[in-house]
Amino acid sequence: MDASDLPRGIRSFTTLPAHEHEDYWDSIVVPPQIKDRLLGTALLSMVHGRKLASAAPACALNGLVVLAGPPGTGKSTLARGLTRTAAHALRDSGSTAVMEIDAHALPSEMLGESQRNVVRLLRDAVPELARRGRYAMVVIDEVESFAVDRRTASFDTNPVDVQRATDAVLEGLDRLRAELPGTVLVTTTNFPDAIDEAFLSRADLVAELALPDAPTRQEILRRTLTDLIAVWPDLAGLAADEKLLGELALATEGWDGRALRRLPFTAASADPIAARHPGRLGADDLRAVLKL
Template sequence: MSAALPHGVTGVHALASGHHDGPWDAVIVDPTVKDRLLATAVLVLRHGRCLAGSAVAPHGLIVLAGPPGTGKSTLAQGLAQAAARALAPHGATTLVEVDPHAFPSEMLGESRRAVSRLFREDLPELAARRPHTLVLIDEVEALAVRRQAASFDTNPVDVHRATDAVLSGLDALRAQRPGTLLVVTTNFAEAVGDAFLSRADLVVRTTLPDESVIPLIVADSLRELAAQWPELRDLAEDTAVHQQVGRMLVGMDGRKIRKTVHGALALRLETAREPALLRAEGLVAAAREAAAKLSEKVPRS
């Protein structure tokens, strides 16, 4: 892409593209969640324009909310590619990535104007380039908070200010380019206030994986390793081990589960040097260590 991206825009991609395969399949969730996401995206992107102005017009907003490491960013990225593939017969899709951290300082003055320019000028211009446009704002709560305050201590009031800014921007964008889809993610359940709830076409709340899903994430992480070291294929197929390890990892998010599996290689110098030597015992030892760390952090009541 050209170096001169508009302020706050960190990426503009033409989809569908082989480079973007992967994320959609990497997140293991109830298939109905993915079905709803994909159907909502396709409806907005394909028919949003002709429905504009009617009582049933979609708003063009999907919200993914949930705790860290539960697959929000990965799902959002994957959705862009999955929707682009579904819509490919009708033309290409532009994925625009917006970095909300580019607009700090409480939405005052310059910052507020920059957000307004983004939604009223830059995004409509980008959306004119291809038949379908999906805009992704990952960690939307960062939009309205002071840089140093963007953390877990973020005040819900600030979060609401961010979502309000997005909603008014979205209205402006829709007026010019109906059929543009905005996908936002947030760690803050509070961010999904009434305004978002009533306008979002779909709110997906991601959760920690449960006991049935964890072994599947363990298996998928092992398959990733086996793609590099085929000797690990047996371990990647060993569902009994996945279940055993999975029981030890209950309470962890998807990111920690994947890290635990990959981290098993670093438990001993031998497997770090030669990952093909990883065995079930090494995996179980890594899970035991990760589970012990987790229980240190979560005091039992």
């Protein structure tokens, strides 16, 4: 669907599985239990949510997943990847409607308008699009600006307005769950403390992503160089140099996944000749970034 046709607050809409291959899910290196748990939580809601809501309403799932963690740890990529992976897993029983919400499009300076935007989004726009698939998933990136903690709303916004907008989010979620049980909301945040407690308490899963440890950093670096072979085949030697990768992994303590993926470019941008020919990068160019 063309972005200009989408209702306010919806950034994108698609029905999955799609033909083109997107490897968001596989591109993120995290402990396998995290991916299993994310996929398991989503599938539980998608497959059993409707039945549970009608036959055992007291046990109904909320269908809400929160991915929390520092910047650059793969939250947004995993959230998007989860929709692809879950839709793929369920492809034989129907399509999945997937939409991404732009949480920043909703707050308004006008009194009461933020609340009205949230109501319109969750009462009208989301259900309308969600019904276009057998299953539905909604991604809300940076959800802290959507479900602002009502106790600590910042001073530059009208606290009453924030309060009402967050109330509207909670009401909207509850209505969505009642009307379209089994719909899964996948949300991300760098600031779990800024999210309203009542929102967090509705989460079926809060998955905490940490900065990568040394073996994970080594794997991310290996994958990065391996991916780049498609563009610069001469990098194959570096990608296979486990000793170098191990050294780099040890020296990048505290780095996030985003910075690690950028390392070859940081090395190649050190001088204009290297920038013209990244395929010629050597082990020492990578070491130089870390002053090794």
